[in-house]
Amino acid sequence: MSHDTQASTLAPPPSASTVSNANPWLAVLSVALSAIVFCTTEFLPIGLLRYISAGMRVSEGTAGLMVTAPGLLAAFAAPLVAIGVGRMDRRSVLLGLSALLIFSNLLSMLANSFPLLIAARILFGIGLGGFWAVGAGIGSRLVAAASAGRATSIIFAGVSIGMLVGGSGGALIGELAGAGAAFGGALALSILSFVAQAIWLPKLPVERAMPARELLGIVATSAGRSGLLAMLLVLCGQFAAYTYVTPFLAQHTGFDARAISGILFGYTLIGLVGNFLVGGLGGRNEKTALAATIALFVVSVSLLPVLGDTPVWTLALMAAWGLAYGAMPLALQMWVTRAAPHVPEGGMALYVGNFQASIALGSFVGGLVVDGFGVSQAVIAGGLLGLIALVVLYAFAGKVLEPGTR
Template sequence: MQSSDIATQSAVTGRAPSASNPWRAVFSVALTASGFCASEFLPVGLLRYISAGLNVTEGVAGVMVTAPGILAALVAPALTVAIGSRDRRAVLLTLGLLLVLSNLLAMLAPNFATLILGRVLFGIGLGGFWAIGAGLGGRLVKEKSAGRATSIVFAGASIGMLVGGSAGALVGDLVGWRAAFGGALALSVLSLAAEFIYLPSLLVEQRIRARDLLELTRTPNGRVGLLAMLLVLAGQFATYTYITPFLSKVSGFDGKAISSALLGYTLIGMLGNFAGGAGAGRNVKSTLAATMLFFLLPVALLPSAGISQPLVLALLAVWGIAYGAMPVSLQMWMVKAAPRSSEGAMALFIANFQVSIALGSFVGGVMVDALGLSNAMYAGSAVGLVGLVLFALLARNVKAVA
């Protein structure tokens, strides 16, 4: 997840009591976002090592991405309603503890079933964290600093993606996948300690009702946005989940080169984040459609370009920019589609995002095991194309979110 001032619109109602240094609280939430994102994307870089180490196919290993996505999708809207007026500090600490336990189980897992149990705990924590944490940074500081605080939280998320994808793959190549989960465990313990020390009590003035979650589905732009998002992100994760086996087996990159390629993908994606925000500030529909187009084109070309390493890297760069811009553009579209219930829209957005991850990684795994890595790329780009066509034909142009 990446955002900026959009998430401030979905913050929990009310502001936190003043603290001696509220920015420490903001950075503790950002550190937790790093921990969750690193743990979420860690299996992508480690997939082939875990597959070999626990004697499962790469398609089956992809369940490590699918299972948390399903649970996070269920937990995000449910928790938003269920926690009512409970102190958000206590909720966040509980979710942080789940993150610690999930990484501990993954690191020590004697078999694949135990590893999946750890990922189940992770999925619960992930959905809960983003449901209440996405807009929390802006509530911890004075109103005039809300945008900056929210940007810091999502910068933490971007750094977590960087650590989980490229750095995780490098650690897995050098010292093994268990050590990579050990690093994620250390990060999650550090983030839990930071929140315990620096987060103030976070009481609420107004609770979200179940019907607020469905506000987004009552508008034409909300419905088409959710459908296009589901299709395009499913295509994204049907392909990106299996990018390390593709780079290894089809393109012939070694472990260090793969980790470097993933590092570049994530870094250029961070630039795409800013480009997407700037573009969507001028025209949300055109920017969002462009991110979809420049996702599916390089993915569709990768199978035929796979033997040319320079061309593969160039296509990955285009893909990285497009995906970096996509979440910001999507969030701006959703908030504009349901301006009266932005917090409910955020919960549904997160649920749909995680369903897309789960569906994409599952379908991609089936394709990889049945038809091979290249056909998974073709299938992912085809699904993305359907989403782009539907969005281009059915979405109504709107003014950008200010």
């Protein structure tokens, strides 16, 4: 997911009953906390991958299914939940999805076999896709119209915070106490977020259900089709490489667990800078912003296997990679929003589905490459997919999103 405040357009205007909530910003924070926990749980296996691989006696490529399985389920869940909930009160929907998050984390914590762990991750994927399909624009319903953008930004900040906690925290906790303890921490946070929403979220009725035909509205435009294809390719490249970054840093550069935890923390922290940078550029030219983001990703990832045996170069390239990925979801979402302004809800649901499908496919492809050729080759494959995405962007997008066009 991303941090784009334009997601606020996906929800209906706030009603009087919504805005009159006594603690609107506490309601926003409760949804933001849920976003943090969902994203923490999503990226937790990346930091834990080595430990689960060794503890459950599966290959590192097979362990990557912990990322593939929920991504695949989330890809289907996002559009299905967006359509299936109809006019159901969104407070009830979010609480139900948060309850599913609690159960999946409990099952993950108690799992004593890899198949059981995968089953827990599948349940999590359903909750993840549903949460973003429903929660992406909920901020604009919790506060007055003038504050809608700020509310949505706070909710989407949960993505970066979740990556910080999940990736680096998972690596550290896995080293100190094992994977079960890491999932136990996620369980505690998921209970806290459920309680916060139960206390602070007001009723959120809706007047109009999203028709299924809106899902395909974005593919009716050339910019929409090229953007979705480029998005699929570059995010597949991102997660083909990033899912296996922990064993790469350990095997190729020789960093220990504590150093890897710090690197992943810095990677995501620098990503926040990338988000702000693309926010300033994207308003003037979405195509340039997205192309620059993908190009930086390609260069940094492609050079890692070449220069990654030197710690200084590894740190510099990981920083550049973090900057690129921090900007990428926002740049992609701005593209999708601009390409299909006539179907904002359908565009967002398809964006979420495509994003999660990319995570699933990328981590799966990366796993095949890791098991067949090695970790370094998975990183190279990620860079190659990003390069193809850049070609698609310039070959098929045309001038639809050039400055001044609407």
